[in-house]
Amino acid sequence: MEDKPKSPEEQKKPPRLNSAAALGPLNEIYYRDLATAKQQGKPVIWVTSMSPIELVYAFDGIPFFPENYSALCSSRKVSVDFVEAGESLGYSAGICSYALNTFGFIHLNKSAFGEMAPPPPPPDVLLATEGACMTHPKWWEALQRHYNCPLVIVDAAYIVDSNHLTDHQKNYMANELENAAYEIAEYTDKKFDLDKLKEVVALSDRCSELWDDIDEMRAAVPTPISQIDVFTLQFPLVTLKGTKQAVEFYEPLYAEVKQRVDNHVGFLENERFRLMWDLFPVFHNLKLLNYFAQYDATFVADLYGNAFSGRLDASDPFGSLSARYQSFFMRSASWGKSEIYKDRARRYKVDGMVFHANRCCRCFSAEQPELAHILKEDLGIPSMRFEADMVDPRAYDDAQVKAQIEAFMEMLEAIKYPK
Amino acid sequence: MVDDFYTIYTNRHRLAEGWKNQGKKIFGYYCSYTPEEIISAAGIIPVRIRGSSDNVELADTHLPTFCCGFVRTSLDQALKGKYHYLDGVVFPKSCDMTRVLPSIWRLNIQLPYMYYIPVPGKRTDEAVEFLIQELDLFKKSIEDFTGQKISEEALKAAIRIYNEHRSLVAQIYKLALNDNPPLSGVEMFGIIMSSLIMPKEQHTIMLKELLNTIPAKIHAADGKVRLMLAGNTFENIGVVQAIEESGGQIVIDDLDMGTRHYDTLVDETVEPIRALAERYLNRVPCPCKHPTNARMDHILKLAEDYRVKGVILLNQKYCDTHLYDRPWIEHTLKEHDIPILFVEHSDIGWAGGKFKTMVQAFMEMIG
Numbered sequence: 001m002e003d004k005p006k007s008p009e010e011q012k013k014p015p016r017l018n019s020a021a022a023l024g025p026l027n028e029i030y031y032r033d034l035a036t037a038k039q040q041g042k043p044v045i046w047v048t049s050m051s052p053i054e055l056v057y058a059f060d061g062i063p064f065f066p067e068n069y070s071a072l073c074s075s076r077k078v079s080v081d082f083v084e085a086g087e088s089l090g091y092s093a094g095i096c097s098y099a100l101n102t103f104g105f106i107h108l109n110k111s112a113f114g115e116m117a118p119p120p121p122p123p124d125v126l127l128a129t130e131g132a133c134m135t136h137p138k139w140w141e142a143l144q145r146h147y148n149c150p151l152v153i154v155d156a157a158y159i160v161d162s163n164h165l166t167d168h169q170k171n172y173m174a175n176e177l178e179n180a181a182y183e184i185a186e187y188t189d190k191k192f193d194l195d196k197l198k199e200v201v202a203l204s205d206r207c208s209e210l211w212d213d214i215d216e217m218r219a220a221v222p223t224p225i226s227q228i229d230v231f232t233l234q235f236p237l238v239t240l241k242g243t244k245q246a247v248e249f250y251e252p253l254y255a256e257v258k259q260r261v262d263n264h265v266g267f268l269e270n271e272r273f274r275l276m277w278d279l280f281p282v283f284h285n286l287k288l289l290n291y292f293a294q295y296d297a298t299f300v301a302d303l304y305g306n307a308f309s310g311r312l313d314a315s316d317p318f319g320s321l322s323a324r325y326q327s328f329f330m331r332s333a334s335w336g337k338s339e340i341y342k343d344r345a346r347r348y349k350v351d352g353m354v355f356h357a358n359r360c361c362r363c364f365s366a367e368q369p370e371l372a373h374i375l376k377e378d379l380g381i382p383s384m385r386f387e388a389d390m391v392d393p394r395a396y397d398d399a400q401v402k403a404q405i406e407a408f409m410e411m412l413e414a415i416k417y418p419k
Numbered sequence: 420m421v422d423d424f425y426t427i428y429t430n431r432h433r434l435a436e437g438w439k440n441q442g443k444k445i446f447g448y449y450c451s452y453t454p455e456e457i458i459s460a461a462g463i464i465p466v467r468i469r470g471s472s473d474n475v476e477l478a479d480t481h482l483p484t485f486c487c488g489f490v491r492t493s494l495d496q497a498l499k500g501k502y503h504y505l506d507g508v509v510f511p512k513s514c515d516m517t518r519v520l521p522s523i524w525r526l527n528i529q530l531p532y533m534y535y536i537p538v539p540g541k542r543t544d545e546a547v548e549f550l551i552q553e554l555d556l557f558k559k560s561i562e563d564f565t566g567q568k569i570s571e572e573a574l575k576a577a578i579r580i581y582n583e584h585r586s587l588v589a590q591i592y593k594l595a596l597n598d599n600p601p602l603s604g605v606e607m608f609g610i611i612m613s614s615l616i617m618p619k620e621q622h623t624i625m626l627k628e629l630l631n632t633i634p635a636k637i638h639a640a641d642g643k644v645r646l647m648l649a650g651n652t653f654e655n656i657g658v659v660q661a662i663e664e665s666g667g668q669i670v671i672d673d674l675d676m677g678t679r680h681y682d683t684l685v686d687e688t689v690e691p692i693r694a695l696a697e698r699y700l701n702r703v704p705c706p707c708k709h710p711t712n713a714r715m716d717h718i719l720k721l722a723e724d725y726r727v728k729g730v731i732l733l734n735q736k737y738c739d740t741h742l743y744d745r746p747w748i749e750h751t752l753k754e755h756d757i758p759i760l761f762v763e764h765s766d767i768g769w770a771g772g773k774f775k776t777m778v779q780a781f782m783e784m785i786g
Contacts, residue, residue, distance in 0.1 A: 090746035138743035155541040158512045363515035
């Protein structure tokens with residue numbers, strides 16, 4: 001171990017990606033479009049994070065993600081008021097803080113941007129899938145009761161081994177997705193245009209391809225970009241997948257990251273430890289990720305960014321969307337999931353694993369102890385696991401987490417660079 | 420006689436060991452969406468996996484502490500070897516935790532047989548067709564395990580046994596339609612809990628005997644306030660005792676181990692697997708199924724039929740699907756002038772004193 005940590009995360013100045021500058025304007029355009037959707041005659045469709053926004057874009061609609069918006073509220077430090085307002089409505093403190101934050105901003109009729117922007121427009125249609133967690137349909141049912149607007153729920157066959165989907169399991173969700181298209185058409189009074197959907201799906205596929213290619217480049221030594229880059233740069237992947245803007249954003253980004261890799265330019269000058277992150281960002285404290293930089297440690301892989309990408313086949317939009325959601329790795333049981341973790345750990349040359357045990361997301365945090373055990377047993381990769389909440393800073397103890405990090409990094413130092 | 424039921428429940432593991440020694444195969448299952456009839460038709464005894472009021476000792480190294488008490492204590496019981504007699508375990512898709520548990524069981528409690536049934540989340544015709552295919556696969560996997568075909572006759576016989584049992588349970592519940600119900604909630608709890616862990620043929624015999632002897636029993640509920648206990652699941656009989664010691668009587672429930680488990684018969688005139696798929700999707704839904712309105716209708720109808728003066732909604736802490744429905748249930752019951760007490764509890768570290776105080780305050784309010 002070096003004598004002293006170099007600098008706290010606040011003082012670390014990571015290299016800037018020039019193409020990331022386009023992110024701000026993209027954000028602004030998206031929120032302006034959302035705010036003016038009604039005037040433009042565009043349906044506003046509230047979607048869960050694992051909803052097929054390709055369907056929304058096929059109807060020339062604007063998808064609104066309460067989850068992303070809650071993350072935004074958290075990073076803008078307004079989530080505590082919203083979460084507390086959500087709790088005041090009778091929702092328990094233990095449930096998903098995205099949902100609590102959403103119930104709260106609706107109840108208070110407030111925006112993430114204070115007086116600078118209006119609150120999100122109410123939904124014309126609510127669209128949820130059973131593609132990720134049970135919270136999604138439950139939360140959307142509650143929103144439906146509040147807004148009294150149409151709700152479309154796309155059911156999926158939950159199986160524990162997503163590598164072995166049968167035809168009837170694939171077809172069930174594909175059929176659900178197709179039904180959803182016709183339901184949205186009915187509710188928005190628009191005609192469903194299959195050719196338009198195919199165009200959107202082709203753009204979505206290209207967006208995912210670019211994202212996956214950028215992500216693959218993180219395996220380079222030194223790794224070219226930071227985890228904060230990944231969490232911020234995925235905005236178009238999540239929100240604009242299926243539009244030209246998303247593709248136009250990632251093409252130059254891909255070229256720039258590739259240039260870094262070709263020139264052996266790393267995010268850290270002296271990369272000594274390569275880490276993998278699971279799963280949710282701590283949105284109220286993203287800079288925690290750079291805290292590791294003082295140990296010359298950086299994140300080279302994560303299990304979150306790719307959750308939003310997935311290759312599609314424009315000639316079979318519903319079938320390939322179904323396959324995308326149902327093969328989503330987080331849906332697998334840990335014996336299948338752990339293969340994905342292990343594969344990543346090997347390919348990205350990972351030294352250590354950091355688990356964010358997201359208190360309000362039992363669904364995706366509950367298997368972390370098992371996964372940690374498997375990574376250690378099979379690959380000898382140690383891990384640390386800290387508790388926080390993705391949105392609610394009240395459940396987070398900064399000093400305790402940093403003490404855990406210090407101990408973990410000391411252990412990694414002793415393993416990787418024994419004296 | 421009626422006390423026997425709860426005694427049986429508390430001796431459940433010893434009882435199961437006895438069946439095992441007789442050469443029987445036993446499957447554990449999570450959740451009321453498991454089509455027990457198929458297991459039973461294969462000659463295997465299905466027993467419901469339950470939680471415990473014991474301290475958690477082993478589960479915490481496998482599951483975060485922010486998971487519900489039922490999931491943590493049931494896993495803990497399994498890790499401690501309490502379910503050592505099981506030949507297999509079945510998980511139907513219900514809440515998110517039933518997706519997590521198969522991994523942990525498979526890695527840490529290796530059993531010869533394990534199966535996950537992807538029960539659909541919706542209650543549509545397509546969902547029924549989907550479940551038919553899944554139940555066929557489930558049936559086949561059991562056949563592969565035992566090496567013996569499950570005949571249509573065996574399935575039909577199992578359906579008849581389960582239907583008869585459901586009808587008898589319904590008769591027991593109906594006793595509480597009387598102004599003076601002959602059974603207390605504590606007694607009812609014993610009956611229901613034992614029904615989940617016994618072969619249905621045997622439990623049916625006990626229920627018939629009970630129904631024959633009940634008229635001789637002294638009325639239990641004089642002057643007590645009629646209540647419904649709603650929610651998901653709990654292990655501690657102290658919950659019901661505390662309510663009944665505070666001047667209430669549970670006359671009906673909306674619980675995952677109670678009326679929602681036993682509601683709706685399987686249609687014996689339809690092809691068995693189809694009939695099972697229809698029954699398990701058309702029964703009163705748990706909050707994991709969409710839409711959930713039928714459960715609200717169920718609560719309101721029971722409240723009316725059983726003339727309850729109030730509802731105690733008892734939800735496990737961290738049980739997300741139930742907790743999302745809480746404000747809606749509270750709001751709807753208040754609209755119908757039905758007082759409701761919501762209690763978030765845990766099987767772990769059961770705070771009996773605090774609970775009793777809350778119930779007493781509620782009784783004073785409605786009494």
